[in-house]
Amino acid sequence: MVYKLTLTLLTFLLIAPVVSAQETVAASVEATVGDPPMIDSSLIPAPPSDIKAVDTDNDHGHSITVTWELSADDGSGMNNVLSYEVFRWVPFLMDELDTLRVELARVAAEIDSVGRLTGELKDERAVIWAAIDDMADQMPEAHRMYPEGGEWRLLGKVASGVATYDDTGGKDRKVSDFIPDFSDLYFRVEAVTSDSAIRAASGVAGPVQSYGQWFNTGRTPVFIAFMFFGIMTVFFVIKARRGAELYVRPLAGIEAVDDAIGRATEMGRPILYVLGLGTAADVATIASFTILGRVAKRVAEYQTELIVPTYDPIVMSVAQEVVKSSFSDAGRPEDYNEDIVYFVTQLQFAYVAAVNGTMLRELPATNVYMGKFFAESLLLAETGALAGSIQIAGTDEIAQIPFFIVACDFTLIGEELYAASAYLGREPVLLGSLKAQDYAKAAMILLAIVGVVAAQFEWNWFIELFHVVD
């Protein structure tokens, strides 16, 4: 009996601590899994307040600007706010859309690896595109379900002290950061401390919808200036058409063109015309086409040889038309040869080598450089000077103007290139636009003087009138 009692007591003494320990561990595990971590509530910062979400101004849509009042513990109070995290509520439909995008990327990679678009891949891609479009069309409806069927998704973070965030997404439905326009969007901001678990969330801002604007108000000063200048140009053109006498100061570079063509004729040597490295869309190249037309007309009249090596295929095609037309205007269409204007290359220094070679072989009497020029300007102009040619240049590239001034006999500086066509033609309508430019320049000088005075007296409202926001 005593033996049994002793055994029971010993068993109890041995097992009880083990059971107790198991219960303690189980309780501890339960606490770890089920309960939130123990956070010292005194360390939780004040939440950001007054959160606002508005459509971003002057954009194509797909963007929301979120603003908030800084937490009271950002820069003051406990001063423990490290950053702000911005969240947007996103419907689960967005995850399905992302899955489709992954599929689309896989098909694109397959097309790349095959090296061509097979019928099968094309069909597969079309099906995915249609599904993406269909899903994107459902986005406004899915957003209207807030707060059901979605989750808060972290968009990004900003440092403490910053109280604004632009949620700018792509406009293409096929990109992962696509933000649907005209959908109810909801935002939330959390102030985060150095311990990311210690944070404070703001209230929810929304619903807000993104949409594109039809006028960029940030560019209003440019619009007003453009309208003013445009109206002035039209006014002076009409005035010139009615027979008003307009004086234009002589441009030595342009007056030299005729002399240079005469010189080439007397010497029996060709004229080399270089249109530069610009494309046909550059205004300097367009101005150069006009000058080329005048030069070609004189060349046709004097029956001198003209060489026009070009850098850009489209420029070549346009220049061929210009020269052909000029030969017709001069009454010598039969003298036109398509090889007058020819393509060389689209490599900058290969072009230089070709043109320099032409200069040294053909020894042109006159070299005319009009248009856009870059590092090749001096290489061309110096070679021309060494070849003993008379050289006339004109460019709107500021960095190249000094090189041309040094190496050429006559240089059209900046806007003189644009004035040259009007000056050469002496047509009243073209001269009218020059007058508008002169008045615009006078207005700019006046405004610059007033601007200096305004800055001196801190009339910021005046300076703000010219503030352009892109």
Add this chain to the structure above:
Amino acid sequence: MKRQIPLMLVLVFGMFLIFQYFIPHETSEKAYEFLLDWITIIGIFAMALAIWSLFRVTVAKVRTRKENWGYSIFTLVGLFSMMIFGWTAPNGEGWGWYFIFVLSVLMAIGMLVQTMSVKSGRGLWAGLMFVFLIIAVLIGIFDNAWSFHFMSAEPLENPMFRSFFDFVLMPILATTFSLLAFFIASAAYRAFRARNLLATLLLVSALIVMLRFNPYLTPIFGDYMARTSNWLMNVPNLAAQRAIVMGVGLGIVATALKVILGIERGYMGKG
């Protein structure tokens, strides 16, 4: 009508592009991107015309035996060999009959040029051209060591294409660019001759700006040279540059307006 339709197109698209700058809406952006795509498409067609122009002018030089016509042969060889390399790529390690193929194509083109150049014996050159052409076609059909690729970027990794680009073209371009240093020296000599008061001022200013970077002069002049140089660059130089920029800006707008309104038609061959 032949002139009015282009002018109308310029007016419509020109006005659209002006106002597009002020309209950030997605529709306006899409239309703008669509127009930019057209530039690329037109550019591709123009490139075909340009290559034809280059070929014709180069062949004409060979045909008429113009001065230094030998260089034109290099132009033709370079043009066609790079085109072949850019459209073909080896399938494995070996090259097979690839180089014989390239040589045959080049020889066929050479024979074509020769046929166009000579006045007598054209039949012989034309016959040779067909022989080389047949060799090239047969190799193209039966040689599996390499293949044509017109739709993918794979041939751009062709070792021949890369080698010609990296080890022939790039050094030549770099050499041409480096000539600029000598041209700058000779141009500077001409510009800085003190012929009159203005030229002397230019010379002195240039000397100050250049010498500020000379470390040996710093102990002598202290930061005086740097300050003078900065003043020259930031005050008179910048003022002149800004004046030119403003003039250029107005000139660009005025010219663009003249083109859009059909006042300036020089680009159409009518001034």
